[in-house]
Amino acid sequence: MTPNAPRRRAATAALLLAAVTMLLTGLAPAAPALAEPPNEGSSSKLAQLRENLDSAAKGYLEAQATLEASQTRQKTLNADLALAEADLVGLKKLVAVYAAEAYKTSRLGTLSLMISGGTPGSLLERASAMDRLTERDQSRLAALTQRQREITDAKTQLEAEIKTEQAALADMEKRKKAAEKALQAVVGGGxxxxxxxxxxxxxxxxxxxxxxxxxxxxxxxxxxxxxxxxxxxxxxxxxxxxxxxxxxxxxxxxxxxxxxxxxxxxxxxxxxxxxxxxxxxxxxxxxxxxxxxxxxxxxxxxxxxxxxxxxxxxxxxxxxxxxxxxxxxxxxxxxxxxxxxxxxxxx
Incomplete structure (x- = not known):
């Protein structure tokens, strides 16, 4: 055995240990031939391919993101619309109740109230009660009108979202076909x-x-x-x-x-x-x-x-x-x- 044999064995063992350690930790060995990134080649053909892919695929993903955002917004608007319509039904019922109350109390205006007669005290009480009912009715009617407006606005927004979604879908399809055509023209791309x-x-x-x-x-x-x-x-x-x-x-x-x-x-x-x-x-x-x-x-x-x-x-x-x-x-x-x-x- 030569004097350098133990050193060589020790060096070999150290290298093996280092290699095993790197494999276990997910790191690449230091060998340049393995660690260097691959040369994927460069030519006008590949450059054109990459340019086409960059443009078409990027546009496709952006159109897809727009579509997904539109779909999410559409779900939100549908939920808002359902709530607004539920409120509208409730308010209509309330207005119907107050209309019935007005009919029962013969609230036909100031002239009718004066003709009906009665003591001054009862007259003032009836006038005050009528004012309160009128105020409530007006408040409910105002709320009803507001909810009707909200429903109309929600429907308008929803229709706009649907149009945006359809446009995004059409754009996505165009970009997809363009990308496929580009691939076929450059690399066969079948x-x-x-x-x-x-x-x-x-x-x-x-x-x-x-x-x-x-x-x-x-x-x-x-x-x-x-x-x-x-x-x-x-x-x-x-x-x-x-x-x-x-x-x-x-x-x-x-x-x-x-x-x-x-x-x-x-x-x-x-x-x-x-x-x-x-x-x-x-x-x-x-x-x-x-x-x-x-x-x-x-x-x-x-x-x-x-x-x-x-x-x-x-x-x-x-x-x-x-x-x-x-x-x-x-x-x-x-x-x-x-x-x-x-x-x-x-x-």
Whole structure:
């Protein structure tokens, strides 16, 4: 045995221990070949694809948010309308009671009261009583008129909300068709089937504006996966994935290239346990990637997901489409075809 053998064994054991520790804690090993983000490729074809997807998918999600906000408002207006109509029924009954009282007391006006005669005391008492009844009647009639106005206004608002909802739905459909057309023109984009697990965990919804729309965000938060920045919504989506048990290596911001990475609105999730590999995922790693893609698809409206790319397929506007980065066979370019990582773009 050479004098350096114990040192080599000790060094090997230390490296193995470090690797095991990093795997258990969800961190990627330090090997540059695995830790570096994948080169997804760059060409005019891909640039056009990403531009189309960014515009179409963003518009789709914004239209969807408008529709959801309109539906929520519609439910509120329906509830308000039901209450107003119930109040109206009650007030009509009260007015009918006071009308009957007026009839019984022969309140036909001042002249009728004077003609009916009686002592001065009884005359004043009847006049005072009539004033009180008249005041009550006027109060109830005023309330009735106000509720009638509220009902009319509520119905008008409801009709406006329905029109907004229909317009948003029509706009959504147009944007969806535009996105599909763009995909077909750039990458063939033919419809295809893809795995979606209906039992994927539900993510905690990302924050929205009070009206249900998505807040405008910039690359303003430190990216925990790189030295760059990401948007608050991107960080939220990444944390939700980790909370659901997806803890393989992740890389988000990239300073160069096109697409959402430089904007802090996209992350790449390695399929392999150790990080990004220059090989198509298989076995448990492929299952991991499919389940992760399914998680983001199921929670697209909750997290503001624009599109997901995984294993030569892209999910956008609620459907899977075929995806090829360079017209090669699926997997010839693991990074470009996204067979070694899941790409997620956030609104």
């Amino acid at each position: 419809g295809t089937t893809g795995y979606i697990n209906p039992n994927s965990a539900l993510a905690k919804p990302a924050p929205r504006n009070s009206d249900g729309s998505w807040p405008k965000e910039t690359c303003s938060i430190d990216d925990p996966t790189t030295s760059g920045c990401i948007t608050p919504r991107t960080l939220w989506a990444m944390k939700q994935a980790k909370a659901a048990g997806f803890n393989h290596y992740v890389s988000c911001h990239r300073s160069g290239g096109d697409g959402e990475h430089p904007k802090g609105r996209a992350c790449d999730f390695a399929a392999a346990v150790g990080g990004f590999e220059n090989a198509s995922a298989s076995g448990a790693n492929k299952t991991y990637g499919a389940e992760l893609a399914s998680f983001f698809i199921k929670n697209a409206s909750r997290l503001g997901i624009m599109y997901v790319i995984w294993y030569c397929k892209i999910w956008v506007n609620g459907a899977w489409k075929s995806y090829s980065s360079a017209g090669s066979n699926c997997g010839d370019s693991p990074a470009g075809d996204h067979t070694n990582h899941v790409h997620v773009s956030v609104l």
